Each structure stands twice: as structure tokens, then as C-alpha cells.
Amino acid sequence: MEQTIELPAFRRSAELAPNSIDPETRSVEVIWSTGARVRRAVLFGEPHDEELSMAPEHVRLERLNAGAPFLKGHEAHDLDAVIGSVVPGSARIENGQGVARIRLSERDAVGDIWRDIEAGHIRAVSIGYQVHRFEISKPEGQRELWRAVDWTPFEISAVPVGADPAAGFRANSEHETCVLHRRDAPTSQRETPMTDRTQTAAETAEQSNTTAAPEETSMADDTTGAAEPQTRAADTTPKATKPAPDPVPESNTHSVDTDAPVSEARISEARAQERERVSTIHGLADKLQLERGFADDLIKRGVSIDEARRRILDQVAAKADETRTFGHVSIPLGGRDAMVTRREAISNALLHRYSPTLFPLEDAAREYRGMTLMELARESLETAGASTRGLSRDEVATRALHSTSDFPEILAAVTNKTLRQAYEAYPRTFPLFCRQVLATDFKAMHRVQLGEAPQLLKVGENGEFKRGTLGESKESYRIETYGRVVAITRQVLINDDLDAFTRIPAMYGNSIAQLESDVVWDIVTSNPAMADGTALFHATHxxxxxxxxxxxxxxxxxxxxxxxxxxxxxxxxxxxxxxxxxxxxxxxxxxxxxxxxxxxVPAQSGNVVxxxxxxxxxxxxxxxxxxxxxxxxxxxxxxxIDTIEYAYLEGQQGAYIETRNGFDVDGVEIKCRLDFGAKAIDxxxxxxxxxx
Structure with missing residues (x-):
């Protein structure tokens, strides 16, 4: 079943990469998303889990790569809040992570922020993003999983701390159309339009001429427990996106006669009862360390105190059997996301199998050391909430490679690290005497050789200074793209052939390093013509x-x-x-x-070196x-002095590898790419x- 609704922008916390700071360009890289699963507060019913697909075809990077703003605390309505921007073309998906380079403004007002980033005082950033399409599934015995398969990150902000797990929306934001694709939806859900369940409590109260409906007081002040009825002025969200109360509350402590005037006494009584209900539910949830969004949902739905106690106890029992998930892509103050930690531990265990000397076994990876690829695939599916009981090896392999589990990301991390290790290990001799630069695009780069400053001339008394000129010569070149794709089928996974994920990328790493050397040394041996039409090595030169x-x-x-x-x-x-x-x-x-x-010292002075x-x-x-x-x-x-210059595409220095679930083949496709160019400059x- 598919439905179209209106959704506001979301935000998630992310992290800076402090070791990537470049003081000269006043820029720093940021990991703006890993797509990790987080819990979201109520939208249209029960709380659900949200997951961002990091497949390149599911993420629209146009707005980031067009120079999206870097804001101060998501302040989108003040020009002074723009403290920088995303370096155009730097946003990319790399190893299952969203990475971009941020360049800060040169304004004096931004200087203090830049110094705090350099010193490590500001480490948390947050992204704003809009989801255009969710795929919704309901794993057995778990919350609904809303997986974003079409979404757009559109801004990055510096924030004091990461976003609150329950704070899924930004206030006063514009709304965009989002398609909900619900798999195996119950009949009752298909028969009830989403818009019929999303009318706000405040609007329902207005239409019935009431002033103290229980739903109105769900926006109570959480710090005091005092709940006053909300008016239309407090409603800043369009109808289709507000949390929906049931048409008839499951249990109300009082009722309102909409055909007769409401007395002040009854209004006061309703307010007092609602204050008690709100404070009691919040107090119980806080004592038992439940999420704030769970308590807010009970309040918004008009659940009575007795019914709320029962549901809170059920929630505590359910949470005892699961690992708590945090609503952060990463925890900025030194912590680690559990999913990322587990993914890196499995990657390390596989790399240790490939080469114990190059990749020492880490403590977190010891529990995965003896597991085969099939066992790891099965474990990844079960961690993602999918049952593997009764599945054959072929079914496990297929689902692990094509489901929402993190197994493809684990294999991608393994292939990347083996390729990078082999690439860096290859002996390249040209960097010693050549200069490396970065190209921002694939257009021709022009290198102007300025001549030496003209010699100074003697100026006599009352004489005038004569003008001089600088000579110049220009060399041009551009970077080229080199690449190949190889497919690794599910048969490789079933056969536990780890070499396919390690040795093949390692060979790619060697091949790329050799290609770079071939390009540079061919300039020396082929003796190409320079911009003046004369060969590089020539008597004229x-x-x-x-x-x-x-x-x-x-x-x-x-x-x-x-x-x-x-x-x-x-x-x-x-x-x-x-x-x-x-x-x-x-x-x-x-x-x-x-x-x-x-x-x-030789015997003859003529032989001295x-x-x-x-x-x-x-x-x-x-x-x-x-x-x-x-x-x-x-x-x-x-x-x-300039000799030979070689260039990489900015953000793609050296070897770059990409993996995706195969379409033409039943498995994983590995694409290896190099953006590289070289030219004799002088x-x-x-x-x-x-x-x-």
C-alpha cells in the first residue's frame, strides 16, 4: 500500500573529523550520516524506527554539492547564521558514510567559531534532511521500520550538542510530499486513510466549540507539569503532519457536551484532571527511564492513568529483552554508535583472517574471529531484526546481500581497507621530485609560469622609475578517470571465499599505484612537447x-x-x-x-667525490x-622550481572503491576508480x- 503525506524536515546529529582540518583553506571534513537506525517519536501512531539508506542511488546529493549552507544551530532565517558552506562537489557516499568538506566564512564574526573547531571545543554538527519516500516494514515482534530510500540532505549546522533523540522535527519548517510504501499492511490500515487520522486535537476542539478537550493539553509545559489548553496560534504544523489522536480516546477522565455552554467550573475541573494525568504519566516514564516520546504519545492519545500504568509496565518488560538504541548517528562527545562499533569489529575480524600481521586483532573483534562469512551474514540479518530460522545457505546469502542488514557495508569496509593497504604499500618513486595538487573538476588546469622580477635600474637625481614587465609561459593539462568493475556473486559468499573480498581489492590497489607511476614516468621517457612547441628535454631548453x-x-x-x-x-x-x-x-x-x-678518501685527489x-x-x-x-x-x-605536477580530484585522492548490490549479477559489484593526471610544468x- 502506498500513501502520500506531507512531512517537515528532520535532523540528526553527526560528527566532525578533527584530523581533516585544513587551516589554509579554513575547512574541515564532516561525516554527515552513517544511516544508522534511530527511534522516532510518534508521527501517525506508535513510535517507530527510522533508517536512512546510504546507497548512492537513494541519496540526492545535488543540494549539498551545489554549496549547501553551513549554519549556526539550524538558524535558517538569519543571514548572520550562515557561517560557511559545503565545498561544491565534496559531498559523497564513502564506505557507507556520507562525507563532505565544510569551508568556513572569512568573516571576523566566524573567527571564534573556527578557533573553537580547531581546538576541539565544537565537535558536534547536525544535518537537516527531507525524506521523499519511506519503505515501511513490520519485523515480527518489533516496532515498525521506516527506511528512507529517497531523501535529500540540504544543510549542515554547528550545534552545542547532538540532537535530542525524541526531537525529530524542526519547528516552523516547510513541508514536503513524502510517499509511504507499507509492505504487507493489515486490512484495517488499508481501509483507513492516513489523513483521516491526522487531524490535530486543537482543531477537533475548535470544530466542536469546546475549550478543554484532553488532547489540547498534550502540549503541556514539561518542566512544570501545568497544562493549559492550546489555541490555534500554537499550531505551526500543517494538518497532514501532526500526531493524530484516535477519534475517540481509549479512556477519558471526563467528557464535554458540545451542544451546551461549558461552565467555568467544568473547565477548571478538566484542567486539574489533565494536569494530574500529564504529570503522573511523565513521572512514571522518567522514573523507569523510558523515552520521553513514549510518554508524550500516551498523553496525546488521551490514555487514562490506569491504562498508562499498564502500558508503561509492558514497555519496561519489552525493553528488558532488547538493546537500547540511541537517536544519534554518532555520539559527539567521545562515544560510539553501537552499530558502527559492531560493524568495525566484524571488519577487523575478517581483515585479521586475511593478514594477521597487517591487521592485528582488536579486542572488540575477538567474538567474531572464528565465524565464517555465512555465519556473519546470518548474524547481521538477525541483528537487523530479520528471522533466519529455516533459511537455506542460499537464502541467507541472498537476503544478506540485498536486505537492510549492514552486511554489504561490512564487506565494503573490508574491500576498501585491503585496497588502500596494497595501494600505499606499492613503491612509487615519482612523488619525491614531483608536486601533488588537487583538481576541483575535470576541466583543463592552466599552470602559468611567471618570469622573474625585472632587475632594478639605477635612478638618478630627479629621475623617474622605469616600468618593468613579467614574462610568462603557460602549461595545461586535465585529470582523467580510470576504472573497472568486478562482480562477486553469492556463490563466493556461500563458499566462504574471503579472498574475493580481500585479494581482489589488494590487486586493484597495486594496479592503481602502477597506473599512476606509468602516467608520470611516461612523461620522462616519451619526452613530450611543452607549450612552446619544443620537447621537454632539448638543447634549446x-x-x-x-x-x-x-x-x-x-x-x-x-x-x-x-x-x-x-x-x-x-x-x-x-x-x-x-x-x-x-x-x-x-x-x-x-x-x-x-x-x-x-x-x-682516495689516494689521488682527482678521484674525490x-x-x-x-x-x-x-x-x-x-x-x-x-x-x-x-x-x-x-x-x-x-x-x-616546478618539475612535473600530478593531480587527483579533490576528495578522491588515490584509489577509490565503491560497492553496490548487483543488478545484472546476483551478488555484489565492486567498482574501482582513479581520477588522476600529470604534466611537466617546467x-x-x-x-x-x-x-x-
Whole structure:
């Protein structure tokens, strides 16, 4: 059954990632959602659980990626409350978590907030989001589960503490249409339209010309226990979204004759009875540590004190058999969400099986150490409230991969960590002499080489200062996307083949690191043309030896002198570039190490290796052997002058892996992606000798 209703915006707490603070750009990353299950207060009946699907196809990121505002305490009606914004394009779904980078305003008024974030005093943030579609299910013996499968996060706010679990709505917010898809709904529910049950108590009282109906006093002041009848002025929520009382309260302590005038005595009596009912129910719920929303629901439905006592005792008995859930995506003051902790513990147990030395077993993971993939899949389903009794191995595997359990997220975490570990372990040699940057998009990036400042000229008495100009040269390049998809079927899960989730991503990690090295070193070996139309290594650029010479003290000395004598774009200013790296093919690795590592004083002074050569850092790269086993190179530090620049897409540095439930295949699809590009920016920091 499907119904369309109007819902206001929701909010949940989230957390800052303090280790991601970038003081230069005044930005910090935030984990704005993990989709964890939370309990919501009454909407249209009994309390229910809410879960946000973190599948990329279920989350609309357009508003965040368009530069959504970063607010102060959800103050959406004051321009001064806008203290920053989401960095465009940085919002993404990563490892089952919503991640974005926040950039704070440069205004002086925001300075104190930024300093508090840097110091760790402000650690809690909250997101505002709108749900467009819920899928509603009713696990046996549990509360209804409302799973958001189409929703939009639209703002992020800095808050003193995380949102109250019972505070599911923001006051005075606009309402949006939301579709409720209820699976296996009872006949009685299908026959009763939702809108028929959502008329507010205050409006019912108005229509019947009464002033003291029990439902009106459900908005009592919780701090004093005194409940005054609410008027239309207090109603700020459209009809379709207000909690609905039953047409006839289950048990009322008094009644009102709507056809006769209501005396002041009867009004006073009704108020006194309602105050007693509200304070008694709240007092019992507080003493037994029940959620505030549960007590509020009993009050709004007009339940009598005796009936409320019975229901409160039933609720206490039910809670004794379940683990309490918290209405937070994360607990900002150092605590951990139970679901996230469990997910990480299972991931660690699987990674420990893959490589005990790389991934030591954590204490929380010990209880999962000996479990197979099938056992973990069954445990994940049962934790999510699904019964697995009587299910075959194939049915367990299928449901674990395609249900609301967190098993796909666990497998995604395992694949990500193995890929990242293999990617970082691969020996890449080019970062030593190249410069890394971040690209904000896939458009061409232009790197302008400014010439040196013109030399100062002598100014005579009463003379005038002459103007000078800066020369410039421009290089352009763009990043490219590389990627592959591999499918892991449910047969792999049934066969307990952990290697499919560990070794395949590890091989991907190696492959990505190799691809980066191939792109950069191809620039060195292919000798591409620069913006001036001349090859990177060319006699015109004065960075190519006219005659090849074997690697030795004399040949390195000549190359070093040529680099020192390089001039700026004005063809006059001497740059005095100091080489920092000696780059050789694998065939010359030993000779290069011997050259720069000599510490003995030879018998003849002509054989002494100068200190300036011994300070060179050798880099051996086997990709150079395919082009020449004799050619060698010198490179300056990128801190002194540009050489080769390589770039990643901002927010996607290095290898990135994504998983989803397969559609064309019965299992999980793993997509590996790399957004990467490289270009030689300046020839003056590089020198080549073809070798003997």
C-alpha cells in the first residue's frame, strides 16, 4: 500500500573529523550520516524506527554539492547564521558514510567559531534532511521500520550538542510530499486513510466549540507539569503532519457536551484532571527511564492513568529483552554508535583472517574471529531484526546481500581497507621530485609560469622609475578517470571465499599505484612537447647533454653546472638551480648508490667525490630501462622550481572503491576508480644525459 503525506524536515546529529582540518583553506571534513537506525517519536501512531539508506542511488546529493549552507544551530532565517558552506562537489557516499568538506566564512564574526573547531571545543554538527519516500516494514515482534530510500540532505549546522533523540522535527519548517510504501499492511490500515487520522486535537476542539478537550493539553509545559489548553496560534504544523489522536480516546477522565455552554467550573475541573494525568504519566516514564516520546504519545492519545500504568509496565518488560538504541548517528562527545562499533569489529575480524600481521586483532573483534562469512551474514540479518530460522545457505546469502542488514557495508569496509593497504604499500618513486595538487573538476588546469622580477635600474637625481614587465609561459593539462568493475556473486559468499573480498581489492590497489607511476614516468621517457612547441628535454631548453656520457663524477658535474646556469623567462636572470635527485634506470642503480655513498678518501685527489654530489638522493626506476639502460637524469626539488605536477580530484585522492548490490549479477559489484593526471610544468628543473 502506498500513501502520500506531507512531512517537515528532520535532523540528526553527526560528527566532525578533527584530523581533516585544513587551516589554509579554513575547512574541515564532516561525516554527515552513517544511516544508522534511530527511534522516532510518534508521527501517525506508535513510535517507530527510522533508517536512512546510504546507497548512492537513494541519496540526492545535488543540494549539498551545489554549496549547501553551513549554519549556526539550524538558524535558517538569519543571514548572520550562515557561517560557511559545503565545498561544491565534496559531498559523497564513502564506505557507507556520507562525507563532505565544510569551508568556513572569512568573516571576523566566524573567527571564534573556527578557533573553537580547531581546538576541539565544537565537535558536534547536525544535518537537516527531507525524506521523499519511506519503505515501511513490520519485523515480527518489533516496532515498525521506516527506511528512507529517497531523501535529500540540504544543510549542515554547528550545534552545542547532538540532537535530542525524541526531537525529530524542526519547528516552523516547510513541508514536503513524502510517499509511504507499507509492505504487507493489515486490512484495517488499508481501509483507513492516513489523513483521516491526522487531524490535530486543537482543531477537533475548535470544530466542536469546546475549550478543554484532553488532547489540547498534550502540549503541556514539561518542566512544570501545568497544562493549559492550546489555541490555534500554537499550531505551526500543517494538518497532514501532526500526531493524530484516535477519534475517540481509549479512556477519558471526563467528557464535554458540545451542544451546551461549558461552565467555568467544568473547565477548571478538566484542567486539574489533565494536569494530574500529564504529570503522573511523565513521572512514571522518567522514573523507569523510558523515552520521553513514549510518554508524550500516551498523553496525546488521551490514555487514562490506569491504562498508562499498564502500558508503561509492558514497555519496561519489552525493553528488558532488547538493546537500547540511541537517536544519534554518532555520539559527539567521545562515544560510539553501537552499530558502527559492531560493524568495525566484524571488519577487523575478517581483515585479521586475511593478514594477521597487517591487521592485528582488536579486542572488540575477538567474538567474531572464528565465524565464517555465512555465519556473519546470518548474524547481521538477525541483528537487523530479520528471522533466519529455516533459511537455506542460499537464502541467507541472498537476503544478506540485498536486505537492510549492514552486511554489504561490512564487506565494503573490508574491500576498501585491503585496497588502500596494497595501494600505499606499492613503491612509487615519482612523488619525491614531483608536486601533488588537487583538481576541483575535470576541466583543463592552466599552470602559468611567471618570469622573474625585472632587475632594478639605477635612478638618478630627479629621475623617474622605469616600468618593468613579467614574462610568462603557460602549461595545461586535465585529470582523467580510470576504472573497472568486478562482480562477486553469492556463490563466493556461500563458499566462504574471503579472498574475493580481500585479494581482489589488494590487486586493484597495486594496479592503481602502477597506473599512476606509468602516467608520470611516461612523461620522462616519451619526452613530450611543452607549450612552446619544443620537447621537454632539448638543447634549446639547455637541459639535454649534447654528447652522452657514462654516469660519473665529471658527467654529473657538467649536468649540475648546466642546471645552475639556467636562466629565467627573461633569458638573463640566472636561477642557480641546485639538483636534489639523481634518477637512473634499474641497470645503473648500484653505480648511482656507489657514486653518492663514497666516504673513503682516495689516494689521488682527482678521484674525490665532491660533497655536493654525495648529497644527491638516488632514485632507481625500472620503467626507464625500457627506453634506455644508460640514460640518467637530474631533478631539482619541487620546493625550488616546478618539475612535473600530478593531480587527483579533490576528495578522491588515490584509489577509490565503491560497492553496490548487483543488478545484472546476483551478488555484489565492486567498482574501482582513479581520477588522476600529470604534466611537466617546467623544463628547467630537469636534466637528461643519454648515457654512454
Amino acid at each position: 639547455k637541459n639535454l647533454a649534447g654528447t652522452g656520457a657514462a654516469l660519473g663524477v665529471d658527467s654529473v658535474g657538467l649536468a649540475r653546472a648546466a642546471m645552475r646556469k639556467q636562466t629565467g623567462l627573461d633569458k638573463k636572470t640566472v636561477l642557480n638551480i641546485r639538483p636534489a635527485f639523481l634518477i637512473v634506470p634499474a641497470a645503473l642503480e648500484l653505480k648511482a648508490e656507489q657514486l653518492v655513498a663514497q666516504t673513503l 665532491p660533497q655536493s654530489i654525495r648529497t644527491l638522493s638516488p632514485i632507481a626506476e625500472p620503467r626507464l630501462d625500457a627506453a634506455s639502460e644508460t640514460a640518467w637524469y637530474l631533478a631539482a626539488s619541487p620546493n625550488q 623544463w628547467r628543473g630537469l636534466y637528461k644525459n643519454p648515457g654512454a
